[in-house]
Amino acid sequence: MSGLRTGIATVSISGTLEEKIEAISAAGFDGIEIFEQDFIADIRSPKIVGQRIRDAGLDVMLFQPFRDFEGLPGPMRAKAFDRAERKFDVMQQLDCDLILMCSSCHPAALGGIDRAADDFAELGERAAARGLRIGYEALAWGRHVSDHRDAWEIVRRADHPNVGLVLDSFHTLARGIDPDTIRRIPGDKVFFVQLADAPAIDMDLLYWSRHFRNMPGEGDLPVSAFMQAVMATGYDGPVSLEIFNDQFRGSSPKTIALDGYRAIIALMDDVRSAEPEIATRLPQLPRRVTVRDTAFIEFAAQGEELGKLETLLDTLGFRRAARHKFKAVRLWQQGDIRIVVNAETEGHAGSAWNARGTTVCDIGLGVGSAEDTVTRATALGAKPFTQPRGPGELPIPAIRGLGGSVMHFLDDGDLANVWEVEFEAEDEPASGAGLTRVDHIAQTMTYDEMLSWSLFYTTLFDMQKAPMVDVIDPDGLVRSRAISTPGGSFRITLNGAETHRTLAGSFLAEGFGGSVQHIALATDDIFATAATLRERGFAALEISRNYFEDLAARFDITPEMLARMQAENILYDADDTGEFLQLYSRPFAGQLFFEIVERRGAYAGYGAPNAPFRIAAQKRLQRPKGMPAF
Ligand SMILES: O=C(O)c1ccc(O)c(O)c1
Numbered sequence: 116m117s118g119l120r121t122g123i124a125t126v127s128i129s130g131t132l133e134e135k136i137e138a139i140s141a142a143g144f145d146g147i148e149i150f151e152q153d154f155i156a157d158i159r160s161p162k163i164v165g166q167r168i169r170d171a172g173l174d175v176m177l178f179q180p181f182r183d184f185e186g187l188p189g190p191m192r193a194k195a196f197d198r199a200e201r202k203f204d205v206m207q208q209l210d211c212d213l214i215l216m217c218s219s220c221h222p223a224a225l226g227g228i229d230r231a232a233d234d235f236a237e238l239g240e241r242a243a244a245r246g247l248r249i250g251y252e253a254l255a256w257g258r259h260v261s262d263h264r265d266a267w268e269i270v271r272r273a274d275h276p277n278v279g280l281v282l283d284s285f286h287t288l289a290r291g292i293d294p295d296t297i298r299r300i301p302g303d304k305v306f307f308v309q310l311a312d313a314p315a316i317d318m319d320l321l322y323w324s325r326h327f328r329n330m331p332g333e334g335d336l337p338v339s340a341f342m343q344a345v346m347a348t349g350y351d352g353p354v355s356l357e358i359f360n361d362q363f364r365g366s367s368p369k370t371i372a373l374d375g376y377r378a379i380i381a382l383m384d385d386v387r388s389a390e391p392e393i394a395t396r397l398p399q400l401p402r403r404v405t406v407r408d409t410a411f412i413e414f415a416a417q418g419e420e421l422g423k424l425e426t427l428l429d430t431l432g433f434r435r436a437a438r439h440k441f442k443a444v445r446l447w448q449q450g451d452i453r454i455v456v457n458a459e460t461e462g463h464a465g466s467a468w469n470a471r472g473t474t475v476c477d478i479g480l481g482v483g484s485a486e487d488t489v490t491r492a493t494a495l496g497a498k499p500f501t502q503p504r505g506p507g508e509l510p511i512p513a514i515r516g517l518g519g520s521v522m523h524f525l526d527d528g529d530l531a532n533v534w535e536v537e538f539e540a541e542d543e544p545a546s547g548a549g550l551t552r553v554d555h556i557a558q559t560m561t562y563d564e565m566l567s568w569s570l571f572y573t574t575l576f577d578m579q580k581a582p583m584v585d586v587i588d589p590d591g592l593v594r595s596r597a598i599s600t601p602g603g604s605f606r607i608t609l610n611g612a613e614t615h616r617t618l619a620g621s622f623l624a625e626g627f628g629g630s631v632q633h634i635a636l637a638t639d640d641i642f643a644t645a646a647t648l649r650e651r652g653f654a655a656l657e658i659s660r661n662y663f664e665d666l667a668a669r670f671d672i673t674p675e676m677l678a679r680m681q682a683e684n685i686l687y688d689a690d691d692t693g694e695f696l697q698l699y700s701r702p703f704a705g706q707l708f709f710e711i712v713e714r715r716g717a718y719a720g721y722g723a724p725n726a727p728f729r730i731a732a733q734k735r736l737q738r739p740k741g742m743p744a745f
């Protein structure tokens with residue numbers, strides 16, 4: 116059995132046809148759907164374009180779309196056939212044998228299953244004479260045919276070996292059609308399969324499809340259930356992406372093509388795991404990785420900011436636990452939290468500091484098997500990370516993460532001893548402020564990058580994405596989405612800034628791109644922690660008095676507790692599952708900050724309703740002197 120064949124429509128990514136071909140080939144796809152517009156805009160002949168695509172190692176899998184063919188009356192019908200013949204000429208030049216015909220939207224189309232079937236039977240003869248095939252696709256907004264079941268009935272009645280069906284997950288799922296109805300269709304009559312996901316937004320189908328499609332796994336449609344049904348038919352052809360998305364049209368073709376490849380591989384792996392009996396043609400790869408914990412967070416810091424960061428860690432109750440045996444690297448520890456501060460001028464940390472100044476350059480995650488994690492990541496198109504190892508250093512498996520940062524993976528093997536092997540313990544006694552573990556890591560990026568990064572996490576790790584929330588910054592909107600492992604052992608929030616005027620946006624501008632902006636640390640008793648921190652000289656972010664008055668109106672909080680929260684600048688949220696208390700540090704090293712949280716009950720959120728007030732408080736600190744703080 117040969118491998119899975121993957122494809123992507125040229126319409127899915129930005130650039131000229133040539134740039135698209137390069138990006139699609141580089142991302143690892145086997146073939147390409149030529150979207151006619153991309154071809155027409157090119158100055159090369161169809162013969163040369165076809166050859167160029169094959170030279171890039173890609174099959175020309177499909178030519179599309181051909182519109183408004185079936186069901187036309189009299190002379191219009193004859194014209195539609197002539198039009199089709201012209202496109203057949205182009206296809207023969209391209210050396211592409213399959214054309215997608217989407218269900219007619221033409222106002223004059225008459226409808227009638229048998230009329231359409233007759234049209235396709237006749238066109239099938241003409242196609243066969245040239246060795247070509249026709250795939251019929253039901254557009255969700257087609258005039259008479261908008262459901263794959265009707266398209267299948269037409270194909271069935273056309274009863275021609277060169278006429279088959281194109282299934283497109285968007286059209287089926289957007290209309291809420293049960294994908295299991297696909298299991299009734301013989302696999303050899305499915306000529307091609309297109310995949311797209313989309314966010315659950317209630318809007319006009321055509322508009323939704325043309326602007327908001329995204330990669331499988333990036334949206335909310337049950338694309339995996341769709342694909343399981345397709346594969347259950349015995350379908351053996353290519354699996355291809357057809358993504359109409361406004362953002363993708365303006366993004367880097369390489370990134371979007373890589374995301375697409377990642378999405379297909381993860382999806383087919385999910386299909387196989389859901390129904391192991393079904394042949395998916397996908398080579399084996401380790402399943403999604405269970406993250407046990409955040410093993411460490413590493414900052415690159417030098418000079419004055421290094422001192423400030425270490426002072427802040429000290430006021431937060433961290434102790435100097437160990438020093439690297441050979442490098443300017445120190446381990447700070449409290450509870451299960453390990454923060455590594457790397458002042459090396461060379462290597463990854465050195466270049467991260469050169470590029471961004473003080474920054475989180477590395478995140479270490481505890482996993483079952485570090486090797487399997489890198490194997491899966493690599494199969495999904497991530498880049499393994501290596502740098503020359505110094506004396507006595509362990510070969511800890513790593514990949515490239517967000518914006519040039521690195522992720523290391525630690526497991527129970529020899530790697531668990533890294534702190535003893537590479538570091539020398541310091542004898543500073545434990546003091547602590549009750550911080551126990553990393554609650555979550557907040558990453559800031561441009562809005563355009565959010566889908567890509569959520570896909571990175573949800574395809575590699577066993578993590579689910581929460582719904583998108585809007586965070587109001589006084590100077591713009593920031594979109595935020597949390598991604599978490601089932602038990603919350605690893606939580607990430609992604610914050611996408613649309614403009615540089617927002618706090619998140621100015622962080623991006625200053626830091627030269629997306630990275631970790633804040634780290635939230637958990638405590639079991641935020642009031643006790645706050646008191647200890649105060650004694651240690653920690654300065655909390657000051658929250659407006661109005662905020663606490665509003666809290667009193669919204670929640671049943673005793674006056675005593677409210678007074679304590681106000682005194683300590685502790686923010687509060689609650690839902691049906693529990694309560695959430697938050698305390699923020701002031702910004703350091705530019706616009707990085709720490710958050711301290713206490714979760715009560717099963718509260719699994721992040722205090723999103725409080726974000727605007729926290730942001731406003733942070734922005735007050737940035738105001739030029741002389742402006743009132745309150
Ligand atoms: O939006 C469209 O017109 C369109 C065209 C071709 C397709 O395959 C499709 O799914 C949608």
Ligand SMILES: [Mg+2]
Pocket residue numbers: 252283309357
């Ligand atoms: Mg389609």
